[in-house]
Amino acid sequence: MTRALLVMLVAAACGGQSAPATSPAPTSQQEPGAPTAKAAVTTFMAAIKSQDLDQLAVIWGSKDGPARDVTPKDQLRQRELIIQCYFRHDSYTVTSDVESSAGMHTVQISVTWKDITRDTKMQVVTGPHGRWYVNNMDLAPLQPICAGQNPTK
Secondary structure, X not given: OOHHHHXXXXXXXXXXXXXXXXXXOOOOOOXXXXXXXXXXXXXXXXXXXXXXXXXXXXXXXXXXXXXXXOOOHHHHHHHHHHHHHHHOOOEEEEEEEEXXXXXXXXXXXXXXXXXXXXXXXXXXXXOHHHOEEEEEEOOHHHHHHHHOOOOOO
């Protein structure tokens, strides 16, 4: 994958938002978001593992709420598929959870898929009703996972 394409994919995955999408019905009765920053990461990674794009759309978001409410559905699905590629995993560990400012945490995780282990950071923010959302993530360290190869071998 060329560097320019990778930059475009990252920008598309984490970039701007336009007109709200029509929201699909929630996949569960629980509120969007999570009660804590760490729970948001746990729910996010569980949605990736189970390939549940509807659950991903209610845990990934911003201070304005879940991504499903602020991103057109076609863009949302494209971004989710990119995120799913980078964050696929056999296991992961939360290695730190630090409040970086009021209403924002930086959570570091170690992601393992097959024989590849990489560390990356996520920003998790509070949104409506005090719920937490995975807002931004550093995809670059996880590129070997998405590409399916370990460059150190």
